[in-house]
Amino acid sequence: MAHERAQEVALPxxxxxxxxxxxxxxxxxxxxxxxxxxxxxxxxxRREDLRQVMQTAKEHERLAFDFLRCLSGVDHxxxxxVVYHLYSYRLGHSVAIKxxxxxEDPHVPTVSHLWQTANWHERECHEMFGIVFDxxxxxxxxxxxxxxxxxxxxKSHPLAEVEEWQESYLVAAEQAAVQAADAAGEAAPxxxxxxxxxxxQKKAAITKQVREDAKAKGLxxxxxxxxxxxxxxxxxxxxxxx
Amino acid sequence: MVTExxxxxxxxxxxxxxxxxxxxxxxxxxxxxxxxxxVDGEQVVDCDPVIGYLHRGAEKLSENCDYRxxxxxxxxxEYLAQFNVELGYVLAVEKLAGIQVPERAEYIRIILTELNxxxxxxxxxxxxxxxxxxxxxxxxxxFREREVMQDFFEEITGERMMYSYFRPGGVAWExxxxxxQRCRQVLDSLKRGIEDTDGLMTExxxxxxxxxxxxxxxxxxxxxxxxxxxxxxxxxxKHDLRRAEPYAIYDRFDFxxxxxxxxxxxxxYLVRLEEMRQSVRIIDQALTQMPKGPIMAGGMxxxxxxPPGEIYMRTEAPRGEYGIYLISKGGExxxxxxxxxxxxxxLSALRNMVVGNYVADAVIILGSIDIVLSEVDR
Numbered sequence: 001m002a003h004e005r006a007q008e009v010a011l012p013x014x015x016x017x018x019x020x021x022x023x024x025x026x027x028x029x030x031x032x033x034x035x036x037x038x039x040x041x042x043x044x045x046r047r048e049d050l051r052q053v054m055q056t057a058k059e060h061e062r063l064a065f066d067f068l069r070c071l072s073g074v075d076h077x078x079x080x081x082v083v084y085h086l087y088s089y090r091l092g093h094s095v096a097i098k099x100x101x102x103x104e105d106p107h108v109p110t111v112s113h114l115w116q117t118a119n120w121h122e123r124e125c126h127e128m129f130g131i132v133f134d135x136x137x138x139x140x141x142x143x144x145x146x147x148x149x150x151x152x153x154x155k156s157h158p159l160a161e162v163e164e165w166q167e168s169y170l171v172a173a174e175q176a177a178v179q180a181a182d183a184a185g186e187a188a189p190x191x192x193x194x195x196x197x198x199x200x201q202k203k204a205a206i207t208k209q210v211r212e213d214a215k216a217k218g219l220x221x222x223x224x225x226x227x228x229x230x231x232x233x234x235x236x237x238x239x240x241x242x
Numbered sequence: 243m244v245t246e247x248x249x250x251x252x253x254x255x256x257x258x259x260x261x262x263x264x265x266x267x268x269x270x271x272x273x274x275x276x277x278x279x280x281v282d283g284e285q286v287v288d289c290d291p292v293i294g295y296l297h298r299g300a301e302k303l304s305e306n307c308d309y310r311x312x313x314x315x316x317x318x319x320e321y322l323a324q325f326n327v328e329l330g331y332v333l334a335v336e337k338l339a340g341i342q343v344p345e346r347a348e349y350i351r352i353i354l355t356e357l358n359x360x361x362x363x364x365x366x367x368x369x370x371x372x373x374x375x376x377x378x379x380x381x382x383x384x385f386r387e388r389e390v391m392q393d394f395f396e397e398i399t400g401e402r403m404m405y406s407y408f409r410p411g412g413v414a415w416e417x418x419x420x421x422x423q424r425c426r427q428v429l430d431s432l433k434r435g436i437e438d439t440d441g442l443m444t445e446x447x448x449x450x451x452x453x454x455x456x457x458x459x460x461x462x463x464x465x466x467x468x469x470x471x472x473x474x475x476x477x478x479x480k481h482d483l484r485r486a487e488p489y490a491i492y493d494r495f496d497f498x499x500x501x502x503x504x505x506x507x508x509x510x511y512l513v514r515l516e517e518m519r520q521s522v523r524i525i526d527q528a529l530t531q532m533p534k535g536p537i538m539a540g541g542m543x544x545x546x547x548x549p550p551g552e553i554y555m556r557t558e559a560p561r562g563e564y565g566i567y568l569i570s571k572g573g574e575x576x577x578x579x580x581x582x583x584x585x586x587x588x589l590s591a592l593r594n595m596v597v598g599n600y601v602a603d604a605v606i607i608l609g610s611i612d613i614v615l616s617e618v619d620r
Contacts, residue, residue: 011552037551037552037553038553039554039555040554066462066466067468068468069468069554069556069563069565069582070565072578072582074569075578083567085554085565085567085582089465089481096554115466115468116466116467117467120587120590121587143293152299152302153301
């Protein structure tokens with residue numbers, strides 16, 4: 001995997017007077033972790049507070065975030081995150097709201113009842129990250145009609161499908177070659193082990209035969225051994241001749 | 243034999259809703275897009291858009307490339323406004339990496355981006371006239387003008403469609419020597435093309451009858467549904483990211499933001515037509531102001547490393563807000579690259595706009611969204 005577990009980088013605090021302060025004043029009982037990104041101020045909230053925060057962000061007159069520009073899922077490798085980029089046409093300010101949760105419990109309340117545009121964004125996010133948006137009216141897969149069954153944009157899903165396919169293709173090709181060799185081998189079996197066993201059995205049979213013959217003739221043990229050696233030598237020469 | 247006439251019973255008069263499947267291989271769907279229309283007679287009572295036929299996972303692929311390689315996927319994300327989306331991406335990278343772009347490169351980028359906006363809108367005009375049943379004249383006129391531009395882009399970038407010309411820090415190479423002169427030539431031809439379009443479409447009987455008052459959208463609804471770009475401005479809301487949150491050097495140019503009044507299909511067309519004229523104005527000013535100098539920021543390494551941070555860079559593409567949500571955790575690859583495309587969000591409001599209208603009008607409404615399926619599916 002290309003991405004190692006990247007250490008969390010602390011982004012700087014936003015300057016005083018930013019939208020983060022407005023949020024803190026409007027919602028004093030909610031805990032916000034504010035940070036300044038390259039353009040927007042990002043506020044991380046707890047999942048329990050999300051519903052309240054989003055409702056207030058849309059409806060409060062000092063916030064008036066009437067437009068959800070973007071909803072993105074992010075896999076931080078120690079948990080999942082959903083980022084909502086909000087913009088207010090009326091007041092002309094923007095903010096990013098973030099919520100984090102573990103892999104084991106990927107549930108977030110939906111915001112599609114507040115901003116209708118969230119509908120498709122949440123469907124896509126559900127499909128790509130496996131995040132369940134509780135209360136969403138229609139959480140069917142969007143881009144892959146039948147659903148994939150795995151979550152492609154998670155970092156645990158490597159971008160190696162092509163290579164795996166090539167690998168399995170190679171394995172299949174190897175197996176096919178072996179099968180073809182087996183099919184061809186039926187006509188002339190070349191099995192070394194079987195051949196060795198056959199040879200050993202043949203030697204044993206010849207040795208037994210020669211010894212029995214020698215005993216019948218009444219030869220001495222020395223002459224018997226000589227006869228066995230000669231018979232085996234003849235067999236070896238016979239094998240070479242073949 | 244005489245059959246006695248009988249009044250039909252109530253049961254026989256009942257009509258049933260029929261599902262009509264439009265697409266994915268259908269000229270009116272502008273690519274591989276399918277909509278399942280439930281119709282009651284001639285009226286649409288439900289619409290279920292089905293997308294994803296062109297999904298290639300550009301986001302995942304970009305996360306596995308370095309910052310320079312990922313430019314290629316931007317072109318392929320939006321194959322009708324490539325410079326616009328390249329600009330959005332390189333601006334995001336530059337802002338995160340703190341790269342200062344030389345003046346000349348800024349101007350070259352703006353000129354090409356605005357030319358590309360005109361090319362994209364011309365494509366809309368051509369396809370839209372075909373949707374309306376005016377197939378022929380305007381289609382060919384629009385493509386003639388677009389072809390002039392494609393040739394011009396090819397002279398500069400060496401490619402007809404997939405330019406990959408903008409780079410973090412500037413542009414890939416210097417433009418040809420006769421750039422200014424050629425650009426003026428193209429502009430003259432474009433002005434003629436825009437006037438042709440105006441003359442053929444704006445007061446055309448067919449266009450007026452079919453488009454005026456069709457599927458009006460209020461600004462409140464448009465915002466809630468996530469409409470951006472010309473779709474939003476047609477409702478009367480004067481909002482253009484080039485003005486509202488100026489990026490690049492758009493604050494140096496004088497241009498108007500055209501708006502509609504009712505947000506109907508006709509207004510969407512008028513806004514796009516006027517936007518082309520404004521783009522011509524911007525290019526005109528940019529050509530006059532364009533200085534000489536370097537085209538690439540100094541000290542750029544071959545492999546770009548971006549410090550940790552995140553950015554949601556939004557630009558005004560021809561189809562609305564084009565957002566790049568880029569997270570860097572250091573290193574040479576983007577950690578996460580989310581593409582928020584205008585056409586995706588605009589298309590998600592299709593059901594709201596189509597339901598209650600006639601089937602024949604559904605095709606026009608879909609055409610007026612000006613979708614590019616590669617941008618919708620990414």
